[in-house]
Amino acid sequence: MGLLKSLIPKDRFIRNIGWMGVGELGIRVSRLLATVLLARLLTPSDYGLAAIVLMTSEFVRVFTRNGIGDKIVQADDDELSEVCQTAWSLNWVIGLSLCLIQIAASFVISKVYNDSSLILPIILVSFSYLIYPYAMVQTALVRRENRLKFFSLTNLVSVVTDNLLTGTLALLGWGMWAIVLPKLLVAPVWVAMMLRFEPWRPARQFTLKGWSHVISFGSRILGVELMNTFRESVDYLLVGRMIGLQALGVYYFAFNAGLGLSVSVISALSVSLYSDFCDVRSVPTQLNQRFNKNLITIAKVMVPLVALQCSLAPFYVPIVFGHKWVDDGAIPILILICMSAISRPFANAASMLYRAVGLPQVDLNWNIAFTIALTIAIIIGTRWGILGVAVAVAAAHLTLQPIYVLMAKNLLRKTHTEATASV
Secondary structure: OHHHHHHOOOOHHHHHHHHHHHHHHHHHHHHHHHHHHHHHHOOHHHHHHHHHHHHHHHHHHHHHOOOHHHHHHHOOHHHHHHHHHHHHHHHHHHHHHHHHHHHHHHHHHHHHOOOHHHHHHHHHHHHHHHOHHHOHHHHHHHHHOOOHHHHHHHHHHHHHHHHHHHHHHHHOOOOOHHHHHHHHHOHHHHHHHHHHHOOOOOOOOOOOOOHHHHHHHHHHHHHHHHHHHHHHHHHHHHHHHHOOHHHHHHHHHHHHHHHHHHHHHHHHHHHHHHHHHHHOOOOHHHHHHHHHHHHHHHHHHHHHHHHHHHHHHHHHHHHHHOHHHHHOOHHHHHHHHHHOOOOHHHHHHHHHHHHHOOOHHHHHHHHHHHHHHHHHHHHHHHHHHHHHHHHHHHHHHHHHHHHHHHHHHHHHHHHHHHHHHHO
16 A cells, blocks of 8 residues: 555646546547447448537537636635535526527427438437536536546546447447437436535525626636637638548548547646646745646656657558558648647646636637637648648647747746735
């Protein structure tokens, strides 16, 4: 036991990254197994129907990333009780609204694709919006208290359950329901685990006291999430429209193969960073020290990871994915996209810092500007095919995102100077 304890890092940020990383690793292993089964057992038609259902759900689901939970993490101790109760009420209002919107959307989508079989699964998945509000406040409190071991464990169990159910239902011949149905069935799993890990319970009253304060903070974060969602798709849309579907297939493969691992690491870093910064957000000196220390940690994790992946790409792509991707020119695109991952977690750290100090509007303004610049760069890059798009994506990230990090460091210098002068 003593040896085991000695192996656990003393730095809480690194420890949190470790817990989140272990969770992401387990998720990726289970997802790989489910993907293999689905590829062998489902038809292209099953995949197509499931993709439409999940795409519709994801478009609606982005509005659950509305910053209400982030406000709980960031709130002062004296306002926490009121914010939690208001957040609980707001989550139910939003959940019910999104459920009704997705139900209405199911009929529109069925008309667009001329397939009435889409209605039932889209409606069924919408009921998850009436389950998650039971534990949204508890989830935010676990993040606030930096108990990311429990957050990671809940995420791991939920996603692994999803993937195991998917594989089992596929083996039983459930077709597209093997992908769709688990999205609803895992919601109670998440809720049950969070209620177990966090004792907070709402008062038996519905209140929206101080709701404008919560919504004002959260709306900026929702804006950032909408920008992120758009950025995740804009290159696909432009490549498919301006270069062609064949080129889009190669680009889509290279993007996912190049960023898959990095996205998992960035996701783990994001949750850890925000909780870490909120801990000391009212102490400028400590916040400055923690920001700089965490940037060094990010560099130690990301730079070797990206360097290793880029150097090994010519070897593992033909072995794991097949020689056809080499023949189609995917490797240089994969390497460029992978290189763009170097700056992403640093800019993400700046984003989490602005949220932690109560300046989400700055984060939103930056994301709008960066999204516009990235879109213009991609449009220009399409003139040289998908390789030009990959160059544009890498160049935009590696040249513009460091500017955002410098902006964050300048903010910290100012607050540190002001705090020192006032002493």
